[in-house]
Amino acid sequence: MSDTDARRTWTQQRRFEFLEWKMFWENRVIRSDLESSFGISTPQASVDLRNYREIAPGNLEPTARGYRSSAKFKPRFLIPSADRLLLQLRAALSGVIPKSDLWFREVPPVEVAPDIARSVSPECLRQLLMAMRERVGLEIRYHALTGARRRAIAPHALAFDGHRWHVRAWCCDKEDFRDFVLSRIDEIGETKPVQFDPEHDIEWATKVMLRLRPHRGLSPEQSKAIELDYGMVDGRLEIEMRASLAFYFIRRMNLDLPASAALTPERLQLELENLDTVFAQIQESKEKTKALVTDLKNTHGGHKQ
Structure with a gap:
């Protein structure tokens, strides 16, 4: 990207990206597309189209109603990604994002097999994120397959395994770093100071x-x-x-x-x-963590609070 491109505002860059998205995926763009998608006036949409044609000459071909991409069309503001587009379609059909966030004039026929949702409490996630930021521990009630019990943990990261979200945390009871499935946490208690270092999680x-x-x-x-x-x-x-x-x-x-x-x-x-x-x-890596924790316990009297 040139220095001139870098000086443009984010909204201008976004509208130029939109123009190229429409041309790449739908092979057409009209002035009203800009007006409806960005809430801008007709004169501003006309200015955007004129400016884009000056920046990327030869990318657009006029049609009776608007423009289409030329044979030598080369995006300057869009990085075409089939994966991104398909993820957006899936998110829209799953209700994760509104369909209005998609830039299609008409969303193509598409269907997605439903996910079996694992419910995560927003309040639970909020408190875990707070504990991660402040480097503190908290007590949770955790439902493992062996039964429910209270655990004292100090979270330091989130991870998605392809099906479930986990919180990666120092387990104060087991004195080890472990994964806890977010959807299995149904109660969170008060925070408390815990002596631990995420860098010791070798795994x-x-x-x-x-x-x-x-x-x-x-x-x-x-x-x-x-x-x-x-x-x-x-x-x-x-x-x-x-x-x-x-x-x-x-x-x-x-x-x-x-x-x-x-x-x-x-x-x-x-x-x-x-x-x-x-x-x-x-x-x-598990054994290295265990050895490191043991050495720290012997040197400083342990992590457990």
């Missing part, structure tokens, strides 16, 4: 590289389909993530399960080339 700090490939039980044609699905390069896909999240990802994708009559290669689709290495790294 959170450690990054591991997962090397995925099509399952070896697939045919060459099936493997090619999987490579296209995930944008693999040379039949491989490398994904880096925190060690504390890798376990959830591996379990969610069934990467730790062998093929069987119920889980055929066609159903598994992927396998983790370095499964043993990743599990070893996860275990090593």
Whole structure:
């Protein structure tokens, strides 16, 4: 982006991005699109179109009612992303964002299989975020599969495992860093001082590289389909993530399960080339945290408050 682009106001940049979005995804734009989407006057919309044509000459072709993208159209303010657009469509259909936030003149026919929502209390999340900012602990009532009990935790991060939101926290009772599913917290008590350091959460700090490939039980044609699905390069896909999240990802994708009559290669689709290495790294990070906490307890009298 040039210095001139950088000097433009955010609202101007946003309207130019909108023009390019309309041209890229709908291949047309008219003045009233700007007026209705941004609440601007007809003269201002005309100025925006004139200015854009001066900035990006040749990008627009006039039509009877407005403009369309030219054959040599090249976006300057928009970074086209199919993933972003599909996420917005999903969010709109799920009620997460209003459909008015979409820039389509007419939303294309689309349907989304419903999610099984896990309800998280806004007040619960608010108090957890406050505790994270102020580096304090609090008491929660947590419903594990083994039953409900009160826990004293000091949260330091949030994490999404693909299905559920967790809070990553120092567990005062177990003297270890653990994950707590947000939807299973139904009571939060008063805050209290807790001596802990998020940097001691080695499992959170450690990054591991997962090397995925099509399952070896697939045919060459099936493997090619999987490579296209995930944008693999040379039949491989490398994904880096925190060690504390890798376990959830591996379990969610069934990467730790062998093929069987119920889980055929066609159903598994992927396998983790370095499964043993990743599990070893996860275990090593856990042991490093445990050793670090033990050393700190011996030196300073412990974390527990």
